[in-house]
Amino acid sequence: MAREWEAVIGLEVHCQLKTGTKVWCGCSTDYDSAEPNTHVCPICLGHPGVLPKLNEKVLDYAIKAGLALNCHINEESKFDRKNYFYPDTPKNYQITQFDKPYAENGYLDIKLNSGREKRIGITRIHIEEDAGKSIHTTNESFVNFNRASMPLIEIVSEPDIRTPEEAYEYLNTLKTAIKYTGISDVSMELGSLRCDANVSVREKGSEKFGTRTETKNLNSFKAVAKAIEYEIGRQIELLENGGVVEQETLLWDEANGVTRVMRSKEEANDYRYFPEPDLVKVIITNERLERLKAEMPESKVDKVKRFVKEYQLKIILNK
Numbered sequence: 001m002a003r004e005w006e007a008v009i010g011l012e013v014h015c016q017l018k019t020g021t022k023v024w025c026g027c028s029t030d031y032d033s034a035e036p037n038t039h040v041c042p043i044c045l046g047h048p049g050v051l052p053k054l055n056e057k058v059l060d061y062a063i064k065a066g067l068a069l070n071c072h073i074n075e076e077s078k079f080d081r082k083n084y085f086y087p088d089t090p091k092n093y094q095i096t097q098f099d100k101p102y103a104e105n106g107y108l109d110i111k112l113n114s115g116r117e118k119r120i121g122i123t124r125i126h127i128e129e130d131a132g133k134s135i136h137t138t139n140e141s142f143v144n145f146n147r148a149s150m151p152l153i154e155i156v157s158e159p160d161i162r163t164p165e166e167a168y169e170y171l172n173t174l175k176t177a178i179k180y181t182g183i184s185d186v187s188m189e190l191g192s193l194r195c196d197a198n199v200s201v202r203e204k205g206s207e208k209f210g211t212r213t214e215t216k217n218l219n220s221f222k223a224v225a226k227a228i229e230y231e232i233g234r235q236i237e238l239l240e241n242g243g244v245v246e247q248e249t250l251l252w253d254e255a256n257g258v259t260r261v262m263r264s265k266e267e268a269n270d271y272r273y274f275p276e277p278d279l280v281k282v283i284i285t286n287e288r289l290e291r292l293k294a295e296m297p298e299s300k301v302d303k304v305k306r307f308v309k310e311y312q313l314k315i316i317l318n319k
Contacts, residue, residue, distance in 0.1 A: 003240070004203065005202065005203060005236050005239075007163065007199060007232045008162070008199075008201070008202060008210065008212075009162065009163075009166070009167055010157050010159040010161065010197075010198040010212075011167060011171070011196070011224075012155070012156050012196045012198070013154070013156075013157075013171070014153075014193070014195075014196075015065070015152065015184050016152055016185070016192040017058055017152070017153065018182070018185060018192075019055060019057045019058055019061065019151055020057075022055065022129075022150060023054065023058050023127070023129050023150070023152075024052030024053060024054065024055070024149050025041050025043035025044050025149060027039045027043075027044055027149070031133070031147040034146055036144040037144060037145050037146060039146045043149070044090075044148045044149035045090050046090040052278055054279065058127065059102075059127070059284075061151075061153075061181075062102060062103070062125070063102070063103070063284065063289065063292050064292055064295070064296060065153055065155070065181065065184075066102065066106065067292065067296055068181050068299065069103075069106040069122050069155065069177060070106045070107050070108070070122075071104060071105060071122060071125060072103065072104050072105045073289055074101070074102055075283065075284055076281055076284075077100045077101055077102040077282045078097065078100045078279075078281045079095055079275070079276040080095070080096055080097060080098040081093040081095060081096075081276050082096050082271045082273055083271055087132075087134065087143055088132035088133065088134045088145075088148070089131050089148075090148060094128060095279070096126060096128035096129070096154075097127055098273045101124045101125060101126035102126065103124065104123065104124045106121070106122035106125070107119050107120060107121050108120050108122065109173075110166065110170050112166065112169060119160075120157055120161060120166070120170050121158030122156070122157055122158065123158050124156050125153050125155050125156070126153065129148070130147050130150035130151075130152050131147070131148060132147050132148040133146070157170065164226070165225070167224055167225055171195065175193065177300070180298075180299055181297065182297070188219055188221070195221075195224055196215065196216050197214070197215045197231070198212045198213070198214050198215075199212060199213055199215065199231045199232060199235070200235070201232060201235045201245075210239075211244075211246065211247050213235075213249070214248075214249045215228075215231060215251070215252055215259055216251055216252070216262065217251040218252050227252040227259060230257060230259060231250070231259055248261050248262070249261075249263050249264070
């Protein structure tokens, strides 16, 4: 009897926050229209002896994202250094949040074309900085550090997604929820929203997860769905032919509709995380939280419910 398989999918979404200045310094966040390497300073270029300082608006915007995604906002969180060398990372480490993020245990409810609803858990949201932008030509590579230290939040879903359609609807629902808050353009075209897809497969009925791959270079929600669909098929074919899925980071080749190996997948210990010594703990007071809750706009879900009630509207599902 043929084996039946199911996919286990988790999404990591990076969202740029629409603040006027960067996360650790006063440099402008207008990184694309300005001349390369003009909106930079010793702090975002990682010069020795400089001290970062958290932009308070970044914290406010991040908290609003957590509230929009039904997360628990932690009273105390901290920043860490994620160490790696790459030309677009001038400090040779990224300031992020590792074991104590500011927001956890959220969820989004999605509706599929069939009318079925499903809840997708959100493991955590953390604040971090963006890297510079690498530009490659045939013979040369350039780096524009205007984007270095742009404020980001990373939204990590639970591995609750099972199909490309669910992934697509999750991303659309997440985009709408964040857009309503006004904290980000949430545009993949502008680069203010980026998504990586973690995919594994297992036999139906099994509780054990398979080996996962992470796919990058996804420039649209449709590309995310296509890459997931391809990767599910590739892994199933590999396993049914007696092969083994390797834990790898892949790139999506849009032109040919295939994933290609970029590098072996890193583990947390590869990055030698340790607490950021130049930043104090983040304490989110009840006063700040209540103020931001009061500033939150009406969500799309609440607006639909209100319209249905106030105007006696009927919801007709497309079938």
